[in-house]
Amino acid sequence: MMVGKPVRQWRSVCKGLILGGLLTTCMILLYCLSAPEVHFGLQEVPVPFSCAHRPSPAHSSTISNSSHHASGQRACSPKMDVMFLKTHKTASSTFLNILFRFGEKHHLKFAFPNSRNDFFYPSPFHRSQVKDYRPGMCFNIICNHMRFNAAEVANVLPADASYITILRDPADLAESSFHYFGRVVPLTWKLSGEDKLGEFLTDPELYYDPEGFNSFYLKNLLFFDFGEDNNVDPHDPKVEVAIDAIAKRFQLVMLVEYFEESLILLKDALCWDMEDLVFFKLNARKGSTISRLTPELRAKALEWNAIDWKLYQYFNGTFWRKVDAYGRKRMAKDVMELHRRNAEMTSVCIEGGRAVDAGNILETSMQPWQPIGEKSIMGYNLKKNIDKVHRKLCRKMLTPELQYLTDMGVNLWITRLWGHIREIIHW
Numbered sequence: 001m002m003v004g005k006p007v008r009q010w011r012s013v014c015k016g017l018i019l020g021g022l023l024t025t026c027m028i029l030l031y032c033l034s035a036p037e038v039h040f041g042l043q044e045v046p047v048p049f050s051c052a053h054r055p056s057p058a059h060s061s062t063i064s065n066s067s068h069h070a071s072g073q074r075a076c077s078p079k080m081d082v083m084f085l086k087t088h089k090t091a092s093s094t095f096l097n098i099l100f101r102f103g104e105k106h107h108l109k110f111a112f113p114n115s116r117n118d119f120f121y122p123s124p125f126h127r128s129q130v131k132d133y134r135p136g137m138c139f140n141i142i143c144n145h146m147r148f149n150a151a152e153v154a155n156v157l158p159a160d161a162s163y164i165t166i167l168r169d170p171a172d173l174a175e176s177s178f179h180y181f182g183r184v185v186p187l188t189w190k191l192s193g194e195d196k197l198g199e200f201l202t203d204p205e206l207y208y209d210p211e212g213f214n215s216f217y218l219k220n221l222l223f224f225d226f227g228e229d230n231n232v233d234p235h236d237p238k239v240e241v242a243i244d245a246i247a248k249r250f251q252l253v254m255l256v257e258y259f260e261e262s263l264i265l266l267k268d269a270l271c272w273d274m275e276d277l278v279f280f281k282l283n284a285r286k287g288s289t290i291s292r293l294t295p296e297l298r299a300k301a302l303e304w305n306a307i308d309w310k311l312y313q314y315f316n317g318t319f320w321r322k323v324d325a326y327g328r329k330r331m332a333k334d335v336m337e338l339h340r341r342n343a344e345m346t347s348v349c350i351e352g353g354r355a356v357d358a359g360n361i362l363e364t365s366m367q368p369w370q371p372i373g374e375k376s377i378m379g380y381n382l383k384k385n386i387d388k389v390h391r392k393l394c395r396k397m398l399t400p401e402l403q404y405l406t407d408m409g410v411n412l413w414i415t416r417l418w419g420h421i422r423e424i425i426h427w
């Protein structure tokens with residue numbers, strides 16, 4: 001009996017390594033086949049100043065909010081051109097759902113990726129990665145995962161587009177990223193104990209290699225998403241230069257921990273309506289899969305992700321200065337109103353009023369994408385007999401990212417194929 005266990009463990013490790021190797025090769029092959037080869041020869045055609053459509057009837061609503069005078073007349077017109085840098089594990093799927101609905105409502109043109117849900121991440125963004133891109137084309141919104149590349153993004157959006165992004169406390173982000181992406185980072189396969197994250201954070205240098213496949217998921221992932229070098233020394237002047245550039249480029253940097261406040265600031269900056277902000281929390285994990293970090297491990301996580309910590313602290317400062325400028329009392333009142341509207345939508349749309357485990361989601365179209373080897377991401381069941389007025393909106397609010405992208409005409413064949421392979425081998 002004592003001999004059986006190690007043998008079984010070895011067998012499963014070997015099986016995992018072989019399967020992992022095969023699948024990684026398969027995915028790299030698919031990736032190479034699908035990656036756009038032509039990154040040159042695209043003519044420099046200036047993008048028109050603004051490609052926002054004429055206001056739809058939805059704009060002329062007379063709901064009273066900050067963007068309206070007391071008479072019900074708008075004091076500003078809503079901004080339609082948006083670059084959202086979808087950073088990883090930062091409530092970005094929840095925000096994407098808001099953007100998708102806003103874009104659909106105003107018939108805006110999205111720059112989507114081709115055949116997958118990201119812009120060939122982790123390759124830096126290039127305009128040729130945009131579905132059906134032709135030189136000179138102008139889009140209103142770009143929002144799928146990408147490795148940011150300011151010059152290239154500027155080529156597909158009007159010059160006055162609003163740049164928005166979102167950050168999260170790097171220790172929590174590291175925990176979430178480790179859980180979600182850990183298995184696609186071969187460097188973590190050496191970790192053998194129960195508490196792999198704890199083991200890693202205790203002595204990261206022992207396991208980490210900047211050259212390792214997908215290693216960016218383990219260190220300064222936010223900085224990497226901004227297109228920067230996540231392995232540079234945190235005290236290198238390049239870090240300050242990069243943060244400065246981000247501050248100049250991005251009009252609003254939201255914070256996961258203050259998601260509602262962030263949305264209110266967004267409404268203010270972009271002159272949107274409160275009704276545009278309603279949301280349900282998407283892509284959330286069930287509590288049992290969250291590793292609670294001890295104060296020691298949290299400190300280690302921040303030390304290991306020192307660049308992201310600098311980034312977060314800097315934009316935490318700018319965030320609260322914006323809140324102060326908006327007015328703390330006014331902010332509290334608006335957040336309460338958003339809470340009220342979200343709660344109202346919950347009671348209208350969600351069966352049981354809460355998220356459920358993947359195994360309890362009845363419709364396949366409501367199943368969120370799961371990390372490899374896990375069924376940890378929760379989802380929702382749509383209520384039956386929703387009144388006609390809310391039926392469509394409820395479904396959209398609850399639809400996971402990949403299904404929503406498909407509904408919007410993106411053919412995710414690579415992602416689907418990957419999903420089928422995983423189903424077959426129960427991974």
Ligand SMILES: Nc1ncnc2c1ncn2[C@@H]1O[C@H](COP(=O)(O)OS(=O)(=O)O)[C@@H](OP(=O)(O)O)[C@H]1O
Nearest residue numbers: 088089090091092093094176259281282283284285
């Ligand atoms: N509204 C709101 N407020 C606070 N936190 C939220 C919200 N919406 C999503 N989340 C949490 O964000 C994590 C998922 O992030 P993403 O959707 O960006 O992930 S992904 O990179 O697209 O896979 C995921 O975090 P973890 O559960 O810690 O993994 C979600 O729980």
